[in-house]
Amino acid sequence: MKSMKKMRKDDVQSTVMYYLRKRQHVAKDVENFSRKDLKTRQTKEQLAIQGLAASETGETSAITYSSVSGDATQCDQQFTRLKYFISDAVEPFRSELVELLYPVFVHIYLELIGNAQKIPAQKFYNRHHGLFVEEEICKPIIMELSHVLTSNDIHKQESIKAFKRSKYMLTLTHGALEYLLRYLKSEDNMLLLQIFNLHIQIKENTQSSSNQLMDAITSSGVVEVSESKTATSKVSLQSLQQCIQQVRDGPASLPSICLYTVTNTAHGLSAAALSPDGATLGGGFQDSAVRVWSLLPRKLQPEPSDAVDVSRIPLACDLPGRHLQLDSTGQDVQVLRGHSGAVYGVRYTHDSAHCLSASEDTTVRLWSTSSFKNVAIYRGHNYPVWSLDVSALSMYFATASKDMTARLWSLDRTFPLRIFAGHNADVDCVKFHPNSNYIATGSTDRTVRLWHVQDGKLARVLRGHLGSVYALAFSPDGHYLASAGEDRRIRIWDVAAGSLLKELKGHTDTVYSLCFNNVGTMLASGGLDNVVRIWDARKSAKMPTDGYPSAEHMGSFPVKSTAVLHMQFESSNYLRVIAAHS
Secondary structure, three states: OHHHHHHHHHHHHHHHHHHHHHOOOOOOOOOOOOHHHOOOOOOHHHHHHHHHHHHHOOHHHHHHHOOOOOOHHHHHHHHHHHHHHHHOOOOOHHHHHHHHHHHHHHHHHHHHHHOOOHHHHHHHHHHHHHHOOOOOOOHHHHHHHOOOOOHHHHHHOHHHHHHHHOOEEEEEEHHHHHHHHHHHHHOOOHHHHHHHHHHEEEEEEOOOHHHHHHHHHHHHOHHHHHHHHHHHHHHHHHHHHHHHHHHHHOOOOOOEEEEEEEOOOOOOEEEEEEOOOOOEEEEEEOOOEEEEEEOOOOOEOOOOOOOOOOOOOOOOOOOOOHHHHHHHOOEOEEEEEOOOOOEEEEEEOOOOOEEEEEEOOOEEEEEEOOOOOEEEEEEOOOOOEEEEEEOOOOOEEEEEEOOOEEEEEEOOOOOOOEEEEOOOOOEEEEEEOOOOOEEEEEEOOOEEEEEEOOOOOEEEEEEOOOOOEEEEEEOOOOOEEEEEEOOOEEEEEEOOOOEEEEEEEOOOOOEEEEEEOOOOOEEEEEEOOOEEEEEEOOOOOOOOOOOOOOOOEEEEEEOOOEEEEEEEEEOOOEEEEEEEEO
C-alpha cells in the first residue's frame, strides 16, 4: 500500500511539474519546488523582455528552443519510421546513421517518463529495446532504463542523469548528413528535430577525398593512393548494387493504363485483340464479322492482292472496280466477312501480318492485315470454337472448343496436328507456354490442364476452381500460371510442382482477362465487374479474411460501364486494355 501511494504521489507531482514548467511558473532546472520558487508575479521589465524575445523568435529558433512534445503516439511512429529508413538505407550511409537510433531511443523514453507517461514509455521500451541489448556500449544504459519509471528515478541514476544532461556526439560524412536531412524534411518529423537540437550534436566530417589522397601520398607513396581509389570504387560499386537490388526487391510501381472502349456495339462485341506492333485493334462480333480499327493517325488502306476475296460476292449489278476506288481512299474500320456464326476469338500473329478468328461455325479463318482478305480456312472441330492462342513465333496456334477438346494447328496446314482430349466439359480457353512446348487449357469442368505439344499427352491437372475457367496467363519465365473465371478468384500455380501458390480475391464478377507484365512482377486482371485490378505477383501473404481484398492487391481502376475483354502489357510498364461498353 505504501509503494502504491508513493507511486501515485510521484505521478501527481510529475504531472504538476509538467504543467508549471509549460506555463513557465517554474524554471526548467528546478526539480523539487516550493511556493517561493513559483513565479506568480512579474515586473514590467520582465514582461518587456519576454515580449521582445517572443517577437524576435523565428521559425529556426522555434525548433531549436521548443520543448520536446509528449505525444506518445507521435514518439513511437516517428522513431519507427526512422528505424525503417535507416535499415533500408544503402551503404555506407546505413552503417553511419544506425548510430543515431541509440541516443534518439534513450531521449524519447526519458521525455515520456518526464511527462508522466509511464505506460506509453514502457510500451515504447518493450517494442524497441531489442535493437540495442546486443551492443556492449549501449547495453548498460538500456538495462538501467528499465528501472526508470518516474522523473525522480532519472535523478537517482547518475549515468542516466549524465546522459540526459550531456549532448551525444556523432560524426557523419557530408553525404550521410545530406541523406538524413532530406528524410527529415520529407515528412512530419518535428519530434526528431527537437531531439537532435536539444540532445544530439552532429559533427560533419569535412575532410575531403582529395585530402585523404594527399595524406596517403605523403605517408606511404603512390601505391596507397591506388589502393585508396580501388577501395573507394569498391564502396561505390557496392552502394550501386544495393540500390539496384532494392529497386528490384521493392514494391512494383503501378503501370500507366490506356483504355480502348468500343461503343455502340449493337452487333455484340465478344472478343478483341491488339496487334503486337500496336497499329490495329481487332474485334469479333455476334453478327459473324471481324472488324479492324486503326490505332494510328492514318486510315486503313488495303494493298492490292491477287488472292480471291471470299468476303465479297460479286454481283452483275456491281460497277467494275467500284470497291477498289472506295478502298483507295482508306477507311476508319475494315469489316472482314466470311464466318457464318458469331466470332468468339481473335488473335494476331507475332509479326502482325495476319489475324486469326475463331467462330461458332466451327471454323478458324486466317486474314491478311495488309489486304484484309481471308487467306485460309481451318476445319476440324465439331462444335463452336470458343478461344484460340498463337505460339511465340507463330509456328503453331491452338484452339478450344465446345466439343471438349483443344487442338493444335499449323498456319500452313488446314487440318489439326494434335488433339488434346481429357476434359469433361467445354474447353473455354487455351494458352501457350512461353517455350511453346506446352499448352494450358481451362474448362467448364473447373479444372486447368497442362499438355505436351509434341505428343499431346497430359502433363498436369490443376484443381481448385469453383466455376468455369475463362482466362489463363503464363509468367514470362514460364514458372507460374494464373487462372481465373466464373468463381471470381485468381489462382496462381507453380507449373513445375503442380501446386497452388496463392489465391487472389477482389473481383466481384466473372474474370475474362489476365496478363503478366514483361518481368513477371505484376498481374493485371479484368472482367464483368468493370474494374481493372493490378496485383503484386511476387508478394506472399496469408489467405485474407472474407470481405477484404488480398494483400497482393496494388490498385484498382474503374472503367465505367464497360466489360474488360483483353489486356496487353508493353515493355515500358504500360498496360493497354480493350473494353466493350455495355
